[in-house]
Amino acid sequence: MELSINGTKHQVDIEPDTPLLWVLRDELGMTGTKYGCGLAQCGACTVLIDGQATRSCVTPIESVEGAEIMTIEAVAEDPVGQKVVEAWVSNQVPQCGYCQSGQVLAATALLKQSPQPTDEDIAGAMVNLCRCGTYNAIAAAVRDAAQA
Amino acid sequence: MNDMTSIAAQAMASENGKPFKLSRRGFLGSSLGALVLGVTLPAGRVRAQAAAASVAPGSRIAAFLEIRADSIVLFRSAFIEGGQGIFTAMAQIVGEELDVDPVNFVVEGAPPGPDYLLTGGARFTGGSMSVRMSYDTMRKLGASARQMLLQAAATRLGVPVAELTTEPGRAVHAASGRTVPYGEIADAAAELPIPANVVLRDRADFRWIGKPVARLDARDKSTGKAKYAIDLKVDGMLYAAVQHSPRLGGEPGALQNEAAVRGMPGFHSIHRLPGAVAVVANSWWRARMAVEALQVSWTEAAPGTAHTMPADFSTEAHMATLKAKTGDGVAFEAEGDAAGALAGAHRVVEATYDAPHLAHGQLEPPSALARWNDDGTLELWIPNQAPEMFQADAAKLAGIAPDKVIIHSPMLGGFFGRHFLYQTANPYPQAILLSKAVGRPVKLIWSREEEFLRDALRPTAAVRFRAGLDASGTPVALSAVAIGEGPTGRWFGRQPDKVDSSAVEGIAGKVYAIPNRRVGQIHVDDPAIIGFWRSVGHSMNDFFYETFFDEMADAGGQDPYELRHRLLANSPRHRTLLEAVAELSGGWRRGPFTAEDGTRRARGVAMASPFGSEVATIAEVSLEKGETVVHDVWVAIDPGSIVNPAIIGAQVNSAVALGLSSALFEEVVYVDGMPQARNYDGYQILTPDRMPRVHVRIVESGAPMGGIGEPGLPGVPPAVANAVSVLAGQRVRGLPLSKLNLKGVDG
Numbered sequence: 001m002e003l004s005i006n007g008t009k010h011q012v013d014i015e016p017d018t019p020l021l022w023v024l025r026d027e028l029g030m031t032g033t034k035y036g037c038g039l040a041q042c043g044a045c046t047v048l049i050d051g052q053a054t055r056s057c058v059t060p061i062e063s064v065e066g067a068e069i070m071t072i073e074a075v076a077e078d079p080v081g082q083k084v085v086e087a088w089v090s091n092q093v094p095q096c097g098y099c100q101s102g103q104v105l106a107a108t109a110l111l112k113q114s115p116q117p118t119d120e121d122i123a124g125a126m127v128n129l130c131r132c133g134t135y136n137a138i139a140a141a142v143r144d145a146a147q148a
Numbered sequence: 149m150n151d152m153t154s155i156a157a158q159a160m161a162s163e164n165g166k167p168f169k170l171s172r173r174g175f176l177g178s179s180l181g182a183l184v185l186g187v188t189l190p191a192g193r194v195r196a197q198a199a200a201a202s203v204a205p206g207s208r209i210a211a212f213l214e215i216r217a218d219s220i221v222l223f224r225s226a227f228i229e230g231g232q233g234i235f236t237a238m239a240q241i242v243g244e245e246l247d248v249d250p251v252n253f254v255v256e257g258a259p260p261g262p263d264y265l266l267t268g269g270a271r272f273t274g275g276s277m278s279v280r281m282s283y284d285t286m287r288k289l290g291a292s293a294r295q296m297l298l299q300a301a302a303t304r305l306g307v308p309v310a311e312l313t314t315e316p317g318r319a320v321h322a323a324s325g326r327t328v329p330y331g332e333i334a335d336a337a338a339e340l341p342i343p344a345n346v347v348l349r350d351r352a353d354f355r356w357i358g359k360p361v362a363r364l365d366a367r368d369k370s371t372g373k374a375k376y377a378i379d380l381k382v383d384g385m386l387y388a389a390v391q392h393s394p395r396l397g398g399e400p401g402a403l404q405n406e407a408a409v410r411g412m413p414g415f416h417s418i419h420r421l422p423g424a425v426a427v428v429a430n431s432w433w434r435a436r437m438a439v440e441a442l443q444v445s446w447t448e449a450a451p452g453t454a455h456t457m458p459a460d461f462s463t464e465a466h467m468a469t470l471k472a473k474t475g476d477g478v479a480f481e482a483e484g485d486a487a488g489a490l491a492g493a494h495r496v497v498e499a500t501y502d503a504p505h506l507a508h509g510q511l512e513p514p515s516a517l518a519r520w521n522d523d524g525t526l527e528l529w530i531p532n533q534a535p536e537m538f539q540a541d542a543a544k545l546a547g548i549a550p551d552k553v554i555i556h557s558p559m560l561g562g563f564f565g566r567h568f569l570y571q572t573a574n575p576y577p578q579a580i581l582l583s584k585a586v587g588r589p590v591k592l593i594w595s596r597e598e599e600f601l602r603d604a605l606r607p608t609a610a611v612r613f614r615a616g617l618d619a620s621g622t623p624v625a626l627s628a629v630a631i632g633e634g635p636t637g638r639w640f641g642r643q644p645d646k647v648d649s650s651a652v653e654g655i656a657g658k659v660y661a662i663p664n665r666r667v668g669q670i671h672v673d674d675p676a677i678i679g680f681w682r683s684v685g686h687s688m689n690d691f692f693y694e695t696f697f698d699e700m701a702d703a704g705g706q707d708p709y710e711l712r713h714r715l716l717a718n719s720p721r722h723r724t725l726l727e728a729v730a731e732l733s734g735g736w737r738r739g740p741f742t743a744e745d746g747t748r749r750a751r752g753v754a755m756a757s758p759f760g761s762e763v764a765t766i767a768e769v770s771l772e773k774g775e776t777v778v779h780d781v782w783v784a785i786d787p788g789s790i791v792n793p794a795i796i797g798a799q800v801n802s803a804v805a806l807g808l809s810s811a812l813f814e815e816v817v818y819v820d821g822m823p824q825a826r827n828y829d830g831y832q833i834l835t836p837d838r839m840p841r842v843h844v845r846i847v848e849s850g851a852p853m854g855g856i857g858e859p860g861l862p863g864v865p866p867a868v869a870n871a872v873s874v875l876a877g878q879r880v881r882g883l884p885l886s887k888l889n890l891k892g893v894d895g
């Protein structure tokens with residue numbers, strides 16, 4: 001099977017129902033995408049599939065063949081992603097950091113679709129869990145990134 | 149206050165005196181061009197030079213610092229980073245004295261060793277101890293290193309050392325305008341003797357301590373580059389997943405479909421482990437699929453096996469047992485004559501409170517990577533808050549000497565007390581066995597479901613309060629009996645005739661001037677595996693006490709803020725803090741009142757004295773369709789003195805979120821000896837839409853430095869519950885609030 005990840009084609013020879021998360025992490029060594037729950041509950045595994053924030057722990061690779069997959073490893077090369085990262089750093093968002101790959105990509109997807117999101121847009125899109133409770137900093141950083 | 153320093157010392161006593169060997173292997177992944185600065189000791193600690201076993205912790209600069217040729221400082225932190233910002237704080241403290249901008253520090257968790265036993269002769273990342281217990285030592289370490297660099301610069305430039313000073317990262321000879329970067333003189337400095345005395349920088353001249361210095365790890369954590377234990381990989385590594393006995397103590401019996409599982413993709417091997425089965429495979433997903441496909445018959449635990457989970461254990465029945473206990477228990481704190489004053493009181497208020505078991509729910513599931521090396525050493529990459537304890541335990545299990553166990557302590561994806569040594573709650577014993585069995589490195593990850601099955605829980609408890617009021621409504625007597633078990637006694641030994649302070653902290657140690665008081669405890673074994681959970685006993689005990697306080701106030705016709713204020717008349721530090729939080733919130737008002745958006749709201753207040761810091765908290769709450777909505781939380785915190793106000797602000801936000809999460813939703817429910825929730829779908833934690841605005845004021849009273857990571861938490865549940873009680877017109881005596889039926893009392 002061929003997967004297009006961060007603009008590069010990867011051949012993977014693995015069961016087609018394998019979740020994308022584990023292909024990224026164990027087959028391709030891209031461990032920036034995190035495992036938190038495996039059940040579409042937490043969002044730590046968020047990647048962009050054709051620009052849409054998607055939970056890769058419940059996304060079989062057969063369903064994303066031919067799609068453009070973007071992971072946190074490429075975030076700084078994406079113009080919107082770059083703005084988000086800068087806002088994340090200037091707002092000092094991360095604590096343990098474990099949820100933050102997913103948070104940054106969820107914000108990137110939001111700003112690609114709605115460059116000037118309302119507070120409701122932000123609340124609607126930024127639904128990933130953070131056990132460290134960085135939620136206020138996340139919302140502030142998304143607003144900053146939209147202004148940048 | 150939970151004094152973990154004494155238990156730390158106790159726990160480590162057996163390890164002191166054993167020869168630790170310091171591994172320099174792979175420090176920061178590269179030692180290219182790195183110069184080790186000095187194996188040196190301050191005068192007066194010379195006896196520590198004799199043997200590594202008697203090293204004075206924090207004295208050997210080389211154990212902590214390397215200065216690279218490019219003047220970047222590599223620093224080994226005794227404390228593990230898990231979100232609390234300790235790596236940044238260490239760079240600030242050492243950098244301040246060394247004269248290196250914290251931004252030029254690269255920090256990692258130190259290996260086990262006597263140099264790092266900085267928390268009362270032991271080493272824990274916990275109890276909110278890291279900065280306050282190492283602050284002076286780390287400053288001296290930085291200052292000593294700077295002095296040696298100055299001396300080396302003096303030799304290099306051929307000038308008296310007195311003519312030299314430093315600027316960040318270099319020595320400066322002002323008279324000639326010459327400078328020498330630290331990186332160029334680090335090796336010469338390493339040859340020099342340690343200065344007998346060093347002068348520490350004056351507080352007024354601090355550039356980094358006390359300032360909101362940016363976190364060193366923010367960018368790596370925003371770009372997916374930060375590496376956690378779960379992310380690590382070594383050559384030749386296989387992956388493992390486990391299925392645990394549904395009840396602790398059961399052992400794997402027959403495997404019905406072993407042949408079919410052996411045929412699954414990527415399969416390597418099946419293993420029977422104590423209380424679990426494991427599959428090793430060439431990827432974790434394949435290992436997980438295979439181990440979960442295994443149909444295992446679990447045997448019941450042999451009678452008398454320690455800490456087995458009873459087949460009939462239910463949290464509801466256990467709580468009924470706790471509440472049915474009578475008597476006053478063993479006294480922990482007593483002043484005046486509580487019984488006499490209660491007997492003679494104008495009015496007596498009585499209530500029983502309870503709180504449930506809680507899960508840690510840190511977002512990174514536990515993992516362990518184990519590798520047996522050809523030289524007979526065992527290498528472990530494991531999330532942990534106490535490397536020496538894990539090393540000692542792993543050595544016992546592996547049957548080798550502790551110095552043959554190399555412990556790597558990666559960044560933690562959240563911890564909150566999850567990564568102490570809890571025997572059945574740690575995956576590394578399984579990884580050690582698996583790696584041995586397959587003769588290759590193995591990375592074991594517990595699925596979220598296995599984590600919910602084997603986490604070490606915040607204990608449950610019930611507390612019976614009785615208060616005596618005088619004719620004016622002022623409390624004159626208070627008796628509290630806490631019923632349950634504390635985690636400190638569980639893991640560090642409990643003396644039957646003594647109260648485990650972790651069971652009563654937050655009920656004992658309160659600051660109000662109530663002349664007759666008694667706090668007692670009745671020990672009842674908790675059938676669950678219990679552990680430390682952010683702010684430990686305070687996480688529930690301050691809820692019990694501070695909500696009962698409002699009950700006393702109501703019974704006596706007193707405003708709860710005013711009554712607190714009055715009972716703190718002789719305690720200026722606490723009174724100031726209470727006034728500070730009231731002012732921060734725009735002046736105390738209890739409500740109910742109508743907010744601008746038309747909702748009916750109330751405020752609750754609470755105080756707590758956890759981990760050497762003092763905290764006052766106010767929460768503003770409304771009820772919506774029977775659900776508690778928290779709009780704002782104001783926190784005034786007095787940690788005595790501070791290192792990084794921005795990190796304190798972030799930690800208070802984090803503690804508010806976790807405290808609120810526990811108040812609103814969290815409860816581990818067991819039925820028939822099994823937890824009902826095995827993932828976040830069944831164990832709700834705080835979501836972004838329920839996060840309140842958080843307002844923080846830091847008060848530096850100058851008192852001895854207190855902790856930061858945990859103190860923001862204990863005041864939140866009672867402040868919220870006190871506000872809910874006002875709106876609901878009924879007292880809240882148990883958590884979580886989601887269990888209360890508040891429908892019909894909407895604002």
Ligand code: FES
Binds near residue numbers: 038
């Ligand atoms: S790991 Fe995918 S949503 Fe939690």
Ligand code: FES
Binds near residue numbers: 094098133561
């Ligand atoms: S920063 Fe720790 S889980 Fe979000």
